[in-house]
Amino acid sequence: MLAKRIIPCLDIKNGRTVKGVNFVDLRDAGDPVELAEIYSAEGADELVFLDISATEERRKTLVNMVRSVAEKINIPFTVGGGISSVEDVEILLNNGADKVSINSSAVKNPQLINDLAQKFGSQCVVVAIDAKQIDGQWIVHLVGGKVPTELNLFDWAVEVAERGAGEILFTSMDNDGTKNGFANEALAKLSTLINIPIIASGGAGNIQHFVDSFKEGKADAALAASVFHFKEIEIKALKQELRNNGIEVRL
Amino acid sequence: MRIVIINYGAGNIQSIMFAIERLGFKAVLSNNPEEIQAADKVIFPGVGEASSAMTKLRESGLDSLIPTLKQPVLGICLGMQLMCNSSEEGNTKGLGIFDVDVVKFSNQVKVPQMGWNQIYNLKSDLFAAIPENEFMYLVHSFYAPNCPEAIATTNYDLEYASALQKDNFYGTQFHPEKSGEVGEKILENFLKM
Numbered sequence: 001m002l003a004k005r006i007i008p009c010l011d012i013k014n015g016r017t018v019k020g021v022n023f024v025d026l027r028d029a030g031d032p033v034e035l036a037e038i039y040s041a042e043g044a045d046e047l048v049f050l051d052i053s054a055t056e057e058r059r060k061t062l063v064n065m066v067r068s069v070a071e072k073i074n075i076p077f078t079v080g081g082g083i084s085s086v087e088d089v090e091i092l093l094n095n096g097a098d099k100v101s102i103n104s105s106a107v108k109n110p111q112l113i114n115d116l117a118q119k120f121g122s123q124c125v126v127v128a129i130d131a132k133q134i135d136g137q138w139i140v141h142l143v144g145g146k147v148p149t150e151l152n153l154f155d156w157a158v159e160v161a162e163r164g165a166g167e168i169l170f171t172s173m174d175n176d177g178t179k180n181g182f183a184n185e186a187l188a189k190l191s192t193l194i195n196i197p198i199i200a201s202g203g204a205g206n207i208q209h210f211v212d213s214f215k216e217g218k219a220d221a222a223l224a225a226s227v228f229h230f231k232e233i234e235i236k237a238l239k240q241e242l243r244n245n246g247i248e249v250r251l
Numbered sequence: 252m253r254i255v256i257i258n259y260g261a262g263n264i265q266s267i268m269f270a271i272e273r274l275g276f277k278a279v280l281s282n283n284p285e286e287i288q289a290a291d292k293v294i295f296p297g298v299g300e301a302s303s304a305m306t307k308l309r310e311s312g313l314d315s316l317i318p319t320l321k322q323p324v325l326g327i328c329l330g331m332q333l334m335c336n337s338s339e340e341g342n343t344k345g346l347g348i349f350d351v352d353v354v355k356f357s358n359q360v361k362v363p364q365m366g367w368n369q370i371y372n373l374k375s376d377l378f379a380a381i382p383e384n385e386f387m388y389l390v391h392s393f394y395a396p397n398c399p400e401a402i403a404t405t406n407y408d409l410e411y412a413s414a415l416q417k418d419n420f421y422g423t424q425f426h427p428e429k430s431g432e433v434g435e436k437i438l439e440n441f442l443k444m
Contacts, residue, residue, distance in 0.1 A: 002407055003367045003386060040431075045367055071269045076388055076429045096265040098429065121299035123363055123390040124263075166363055166390070195358055197365045220361065250367040250386040 003250040004214050004242065005045035005221035006235055007199065008228040010035060012081070013053045015061040033068045039228070040075050042235040045250060047073070048101065048169075048223060051081030058082065063095050070096020078126055084108075086115055093120060101126040101169060104142045107149055107156075110163060117164025126199075127165040129156060131186075132173035138186055145173035153186065154193055161194040168194070169223065171201040179205025179227070187217030199223050207233060207241045214247050254278040254442065255290035257317075257330075259307045263298055267327070270428035274439050282311050291322055292442055297329030301353070301393070302341025304329055318346050323444045324420050331415060331422030332393060340393050349415045349422060351398040360408045363392040368405050368413075370425065375402035375416050377423075379440050385433045387425035389413070394424065 011018045016030040036047055049069070051062050066079055079092050080101030089100045106113055106127050116125045130145050131138045131153040138153035157168055170190060172183035182200045190198050197220035200213040204224035213219045227233045239249040254271060256264055258280040271278045278294070281287055295317065297304050308314045317324065317334075326334045335345045338353035345353070356362045367386040370378075387405075394411040397404055401412035405424070415422040421441065427434035 001368065002364060005366050067265075070266055071272070074270060074273070074429060074431050074435055076390075076426075093263060094265060096263070096269060098263065098266065118300070122392070123298060123365065167365060195361050196363070197361050220366065 001248045003045070003248045004219070005199075006043070006210070006239060006249070007046045007048055007221055007223040008039045008044050008235070009048040009050060009201070009223050009225045011225065012049050012051045012062070012065065014055060014057075015053075015065045018052070032065055033072050036069050036073050036077070039235065040073055043239055043251065044075065044235055045221070046075060047077040049077060049079050049081075050101075051079065053081075059088070059091070063091055066092055066097050067095045080126070080128060084112070086112075086119055089116055089120060089124075093124060099124040099126050099166070101128045103128040103130065106160065107140065107142060107151065110159065113160060113163040113165055117166070122164050122166035122196075125165050126167045126169050127160045128169040128171065129153060129160070130171045130173055141173055145176070154189065157190055157194055161196050165196060167197045167199060169199040169201055172203060175203030176201070178203055181205065181209040182213040182217055182219070182222065184212055184217035187213065187219050191218040197221065204233075207238055210238060211242060211245045211247065214242070215245070252276065252292065252442070253290045254292045254294065255281050255287050256294045256296060257287060257313060258282045259304070259311050259313055264296055266426075267294060267296055267428045270435060270438055271442070274435060274442065276442055282313065284312065284316050287313075287316060288320065292444070293320055293322060293324045295324060295326040295330040295334070297327065297333060298390075299329060300341060301329060301332060301338040301343040305333055305343045305345070308333065314346060318348050321419060323441060325441050326420070326422040327428070328391065328424060328426060331424055332391075332395065334415070334420060334422050335395055338393055348420045349395065349398075349400050349417055351395045351400065351412065351415070353393045353395050355393050356408045363390055364407045365390045367430075368407060368425075370403040370405055370413050372404045373402065375414070375421070376444065377402065377414065377416065377421055377437060377440050381433060381437060381440075387413070387423075387427070387430040387434060389425045391424060
């Protein structure tokens with residue numbers, strides 16, 4: 001059976017991982033390659049690198065990082081953050097990224113999804129959607145949840161799938177950072193509306209939250225950052241517990 | 252040993268290059284027929300859409316060369332699919348090496364299949380020392396149905412051929428270069444044939 005995936009997300013600034021990372025055995029806590037190797041060895045199914053740097057040198061630094069990761073890592077990885085053109089994607093894929101994740105640029109220019117799917121194939125196009133509830137409606141937000149759009153989460157997700165996205169990374173801004181669990185109702189609704197894989201993001205605090213995201217939220221994969229970085233949850237133990245709950249995982 | 256990765260503008264070639272380097276070998280990229288013919292091992296990658304990949308292959312004249320190769324050839328993902336008779340994707344005529352027609356998954360499952368799934372019914376020297384039911388990384392919307400040339404099968408929607416072999420031609424639907432240590436072992440088995 002196709003396994004449910006566990007995906008650690010690493011924030012990258014100027015080619016280095018940010019946010020305190022609680023790995024005592026790390027030689028260099030800011031080295032994305034070293035962290036990626038550790039997660040890969042622990043049984044992560046994929047990795048996501050989210051570039052949050054805003055410098056002129058941004059692209060070159062990111063490309064170098066992607067290349068170093070691809071040299072060392074034998075599991076798939078996605079790169080996101082500030083990607084806005086076919087050229088941006090081409091250089092990342094050519095240097096060994098398996099997928100790219102686009103967010104604001106897809107909202108501003110939805111045709112980009114079609115262009116990327118046509119040129120590189122749907123399999124490498126992840127559309128990230130950040131949304132939160134306003135008066136009971138799930139509204140898509142940009143800039144890390146700061147700027148609301150006119151878009152409804154579910155309408156946008158359907159459009160994104162029709163335009164050729166291979167996967168949706170849905171982050172609930174209501175849940176993100178709360179450690180109270182994923183937005184399972186919205187996740188499950190997404191799965192009834194669209195037929196491409198959905199990655200759950202935002203809200204992971206304990207192992208049961210992951211169980212629920214798969215069982216109640218019907219997610220295909222679950223992404224988290226701090227619970228992994230601070231070793232609150234270890235990936236091996238998490239996957240074992242998922243298996244104990246009857247959820248197919250790669251162990 | 253000369254390892255050539257066929258370079259026809261369709262595929263995540265860098266990942267395969269790096270995986271081969273991690274195994275201690277070197278590969279070169281080429282679309283030159285003489286160089287491909289002279290190689291000890293040939294890898295035929297591919298991601299993206301079948302008909303446009305096939306068009307690129309025809310433009311470079313490699314469509315007639317590949318079926319004549321005598322050394323071990325490994326098609327990966329779309330590379331494997333293009334080695335089949337045809338693909339439903341873009342109504343594409345394939346290279347006809349594997350006697351099977353590639354079709355699309357039904358809407359009973361999420362499409363593409365994306366992630367790690369198990370391979371079993373392993374039948375070839377490609378899988379020497381590989382246990383049954385190991386997880387491999389797959390990303391695809393179209394598949395080769397189970398057939399006599401299947402050397403591994405996987406279950407998604409139904410049981411389908413996740414690897415194929417005919418004589419010196421091998422194909423894997425999964426990405427050995429992205430499937431952890433087990434994937435690298437399969438790649439190593441191929442390179443050591």
